[in-house]
Amino acid sequence: MKNAFYAQSGGVTAVINASACGLIEAARKVPDRIGTVYAGRNGILGALTEDLIDTSKDSDAAIAALRYTPSGAFGSCRHKLKGLEESQAEYQRLIDVFQAHNIGYFFYNGGGDSQDTAYKVSQVSEKLGYPITCIGIPKTVDNDLPITDNCPGFGSVAKYVAVSTLEASLDVASMCSTSTKVFILEVMGRHAGWIAAAGALAVSKTHDIPLLILFPEVTFNRTAFLEQVKEKVESHGYCSVVVSEGIRGVNGKFLSEAGEKDAFGHAQLGGTAPVIADLVKNALGHKYHWAVADYLQRAARHIASKTDVDQAYAMGKAALEFALQGKNAIMPIIVRKSSAPYRWAIGSVDLAKVANVEKMLPQEYISEDGFGITEACREYLQPLIEGEDYPPFRNGLPQYARLKNASVEKRLAETFSLTG
Amino acid sequence: MKNAFYAQSGGVTAVINASACGLIEAARKVPDRIGTVYAGRNGILGALTEDLIDTSKDSDAAIAALRYTPSGAFGSCRHKLKGLEESQAEYQRLIDVFQAHNIGYFFYNGGGDSQDTAYKVSQVSEKLGYPITCIGIPKTVDNDLPITDNCPGFGSVAKYVAVSTLEASLDVASMCSTSTKVFILEVMGRHAGWIAAAGALAVSKTHDIPLLILFPEVTFNRTAFLEQVKEKVESHGYCSVVVSEGIRGVNGKFLSEAGEKDAFGHAQLGGTAPVIADLVKNALGHKYHWAVADYLQRAARHIASKTDVDQAYAMGKAALEFALQGKNAIMPIIVRKSSAPYRWAIGSVDLAKVANVEKMLPQEYISEDGFGITEACREYLQPLIEGEDYPPFRNGLPQYARLKNASVEKRLAETFSLTG
Numbered sequence: 001m002k003n004a005f006y007a008q009s010g011g012v013t014a015v016i017n018a019s020a021c022g023l024i025e026a027a028r029k030v031p032d033r034i035g036t037v038y039a040g041r042n043g044i045l046g047a048l049t050e051d052l053i054d055t056s057k058d059s060d061a062a063i064a065a066l067r068y069t070p071s072g073a074f075g076s077c078r079h080k081l082k083g084l085e086e087s088q089a090e091y092q093r094l095i096d097v098f099q100a101h102n103i104g105y106f107f108y109n110g111g112g113d114s115q116d117t118a119y120k121v122s123q124v125s126e127k128l129g130y131p132i133t134c135i136g137i138p139k140t141v142d143n144d145l146p147i148t149d150n151c152p153g154f155g156s157v158a159k160y161v162a163v164s165t166l167e168a169s170l171d172v173a174s175m176c177s178t179s180t181k182v183f184i185l186e187v188m189g190r191h192a193g194w195i196a197a198a199g200a201l202a203v204s205k206t207h208d209i210p211l212l213i214l215f216p217e218v219t220f221n222r223t224a225f226l227e228q229v230k231e232k233v234e235s236h237g238y239c240s241v242v243v244s245e246g247i248r249g250v251n252g253k254f255l256s257e258a259g260e261k262d263a264f265g266h267a268q269l270g271g272t273a274p275v276i277a278d279l280v281k282n283a284l285g286h287k288y289h290w291a292v293a294d295y296l297q298r299a300a301r302h303i304a305s306k307t308d309v310d311q312a313y314a315m316g317k318a319a320l321e322f323a324l325q326g327k328n329a330i331m332p333i334i335v336r337k338s339s340a341p342y343r344w345a346i347g348s349v350d351l352a353k354v355a356n357v358e359k360m361l362p363q364e365y366i367s368e369d370g371f372g373i374t375e376a377c378r379e380y381l382q383p384l385i386e387g388e389d390y391p392p393f394r395n396g397l398p399q400y401a402r403l404k405n406a407s408v409e410k411r412l413a414e415t416f417s418l419t420g
Numbered sequence: 421m422k423n424a425f426y427a428q429s430g431g432v433t434a435v436i437n438a439s440a441c442g443l444i445e446a447a448r449k450v451p452d453r454i455g456t457v458y459a460g461r462n463g464i465l466g467a468l469t470e471d472l473i474d475t476s477k478d479s480d481a482a483i484a485a486l487r488y489t490p491s492g493a494f495g496s497c498r499h500k501l502k503g504l505e506e507s508q509a510e511y512q513r514l515i516d517v518f519q520a521h522n523i524g525y526f527f528y529n530g531g532g533d534s535q536d537t538a539y540k541v542s543q544v545s546e547k548l549g550y551p552i553t554c555i556g557i558p559k560t561v562d563n564d565l566p567i568t569d570n571c572p573g574f575g576s577v578a579k580y581v582a583v584s585t586l587e588a589s590l591d592v593a594s595m596c597s598t599s600t601k602v603f604i605l606e607v608m609g610r611h612a613g614w615i616a617a618a619g620a621l622a623v624s625k626t627h628d629i630p631l632l633i634l635f636p637e638v639t640f641n642r643t644a645f646l647e648q649v650k651e652k653v654e655s656h657g658y659c660s661v662v663v664s665e666g667i668r669g670v671n672g673k674f675l676s677e678a679g680e681k682d683a684f685g686h687a688q689l690g691g692t693a694p695v696i697a698d699l700v701k702n703a704l705g706h707k708y709h710w711a712v713a714d715y716l717q718r719a720a721r722h723i724a725s726k727t728d729v730d731q732a733y734a735m736g737k738a739a740l741e742f743a744l745q746g747k748n749a750i751m752p753i754i755v756r757k758s759s760a761p762y763r764w765a766i767g768s769v770d771l772a773k774v775a776n777v778e779k780m781l782p783q784e785y786i787s788e789d790g791f792g793i794t795e796a797c798r799e800y801l802q803p804l805i806e807g808e809d810y811p812p813f814r815n816g817l818p819q820y821a822r823l824k825n826a827s828v829e830k831r832l833a834e835t836f837s838l839t840g
Contacts, residue, residue: 008594011595012591012594012595014587042597042598045597045598069590070587070590070591071587071590071591071593071594072594072595073594075593075594075597076594076595077597077598077599078595078598078599079598159816162816162817163722163817163818164716164719164720166817166818166820167434167490167491167715167716167719167720167721167722167818167820168714168715168716168719170489170490170491170719170820171432171490171491171715171718171719172715173491173495174428174432174491174492174493174495174496175431175432175492175496175498177462177465177495177496177497178462178465178497178498178499179497179498183715185716201816201817202817204815204817206819206820206822207820207822271691271694271712273712274691274694289714289715290712290714291711291712291713291714291715291716292691292693292710292711292712293711293716294588294709294710294711295587295588295591295592295603295709295711296584296587296588296605296711296713296716298591299584299587299588299590299591300584300587301587302583302587302723303722303723305816382815382816385815385816385817386815386816387816388810388813390808390810393808395624395802395805395806396579396582396621396725396802396805396806396807397582397583397586397621397622397624397805398583398586398587399626400586400587400590400626400627402626402627
């Protein structure tokens with residue numbers, strides 16, 4: 001009987017631990033088929049440095065609490081494996097560690113880069129003659145993995161952005177007669193505008209919010225934008241703007257990079273929202289407020305989407321089940337059966353088809369003027385934010401889990417240097 | 421039988437509408453003693469311009485929904501009445517409007533400036549010989565009103581900041597081995613550090629977060645701060661910082677004003693968090709992330725404190741009850757009877773004692789090194805964030821109310837110009 005290796009990779013989310021929970025709980029149900037689930041401390045680094053966590057040291061209750069705990073409970077990393085030829089030593093080391101700990105299953109939970117890593121490990125397994133079942137588990141707030149209908153992690157950020165846009169817009173609406181007239185919320189999404197698009201869900205029949213969205217897929221048009229702001233303020237008294245961090249001007253540069261031109265060589269402080277705010281102030285004279293949600297948006301487990309939590313859990317569970325069925329080099333995916341009522345099922349896709357492919361917001365999801373979403377986009381997004389799944393609270397705060405993360409004794413004599 | 425005037429003033433909060441709800445529901449229970457509750461559209465401006473809202477046009481269900489709707493449902497304003505001598509015309513106009521609509525009660529819901537307005541109206545009532553009962557209703561996220569133990573609006577922001585600090589810190593902790601090591605959250609509080617202090621509630625026995633707080637009451641000490649960051653990153657691998665927007669350097673200037681020195685005369689983009697982030701990057705080289713919560717923190721009704729909602733409601737209700745008891749020129753307050761278990765009662769204070777007094781974070785609430793809170797501060801803050809009071813959700817979003825806000829027919833021939 002083989003042990004399993006599980007690790008978390010890339011930017012963490014409100015629900016990546018729910019995937020861990022789904023996988024570990026599924027493994028605990030078949031103790032005759034899966035040995036110990038070892039987690040990599042800080043993603044693939046844990047495998048490379050033989051820094052493994054024995055998840056069996058944590059109680060069933062602690063593992064169950066992962067379902068409602070944001071962040072990466074075992075630590076994550078940003079480390080992309082190079083090609084098989086370039087980095088033979090790294091791959092050999094992985095195999096050595098797997099062999100030393102009798103690991104026959106490799107589960108890697110992450111976005112596009114991480115699926116690339118999972119795919120490479122599956123290839124090296126063949127080449128180096130060490131059999132290991134490799135399964136990727138999808139995760140990314142950016143929602144940019146291909147083939148799967150959506151990515152675990154995204155629905156909760158989308159809900160956070162929609163709720164925050166609604167709440168802040170009601171605030172500005174209250175203030176606009178004598179004070180703030182334009183509110184700008186900066187959200188994540190360096191290349192894909194999925195998260196920004198979710199801001200539009202705040203608009204409804206009840207709340208007719210004058211909202212502009214700035215997508216990274218649309219080149220920023222200063223004149224058209226300012227005209228829209230002017231018009232919204234005239235018609236509604238105020239205007240809300242949701243801007244993706246990754247919008248670019250006609251010169252192809254990120255708007256947040258503008259400050260780099262400072263003749264004194266002052267370091268760029270970053271932030272697209274303040275650049276937009278400054279533009280509005282200078283051109284139209286309106287008082288503004290701006291917010292940058294940054295990590296708050298992807299860590300906000302307190303307002304997670306139940307759909308998202310359920311899907312993240314299901315992906316972890318399915319990963320284990322696929323592995324036990326003998327499938328290899330695949331990633332479980334979410335297949336949409338119907339939008340209203342929302343119905344979905346679990347499918348799978350070859351890792352080779354997923355690695356290094358980014359799914360942008362399609363043109364037909366962006367309104368003609370470039371500042372909003374279409375009905376098709378709304379229909380796609382709506383079910384992903386549905387349902388609440390509050391964590392338990394104590395003393396006014398969510399009771400998020402903290403695992404023991406007990407280290408597994410090292411079995412290899414050699415240490416491995418990550419430098420280079 | 422007299423009608424009542426109610427208005428919202430200054431920056432809005434997640435629970436100011438709960439005070440409106442408390443007042444209007446209490447008034448509806450005594451239709452034989454109080455006529456119609458008129459709300460001022462956009463605060464005192466509604467009275468000056470005779471732009472009144474007839475709250476009786478909204479159903480009991482709509483008024484009940486105010487309890488869980490953030491922002492100012494009738495519109496707020498930033499407009500400070502001048503002294504009685506300076507601005508005779510404004511005061512005469514208020515009396516004219518009150519008289520035209522048979523208004524005998526004036527309820528003003530706001531912070532320090534607003535209590536000053538309520539106090540002035542009570543004085544002018546005597547001087548101009550028009551009897552009107554004036555009651556202030558406390559509201560401010562800044563928690564800086566004197567005498568009351570705390571201010572409605574603060575508890576919910578405090579809960580938002582504590583929850584967000586916890587969630588973002590777990591995120592950074594996951595990322596710090598290969599990526600972000602310092603996370604900076606900017607919160608409100610231009611003069612008083614109550615909101616920043618609430619970030620410290622994220623630290624617990626379960627979650628030993630390496631956290632630094634930068635208070636406006638403490639002059640920013642660059643060297644000491646950087647030493648602390650360095651130490652925290654060495655001991656824990658990462659560091660979280662909660663910074664009040666109002667911190668100042670040794671020159672007495674806001675840190676966010678630093679950019680104003682730009683030799684090109686570029687407009688200041690604002691934000692204290694990016695200034696701190698830049699400092700950390702330049703001095704220590706750590707990768708950082710920063711967030712600016714801005715309006716999100718005070719509008720976040722989805723994560724409001726139940727204690728806060730209950731108190732906001734109680735203050736509105738008490739305001740009406742005090743008025744019916746014949747009390748005048750007072751503000752209901754929260755009196756703490758005990759911290760653990762938390763017990764509080766309703767008291768009252770003369771408006772003369774409240775107007776224009778700011779309550780800063782006392783020295784004994786700030787830890788000796790200036791970067792944290794004391795046990796006394798924790799004991800004070802803890803009960804204020806306790807309890808959850810989720811709004812109802814539909815389609816994944818809170819079902820916040822939108823009132824009809826039906827206008828009352830004008831009765832005065834003259835319009836009133838606000839200019840000057």
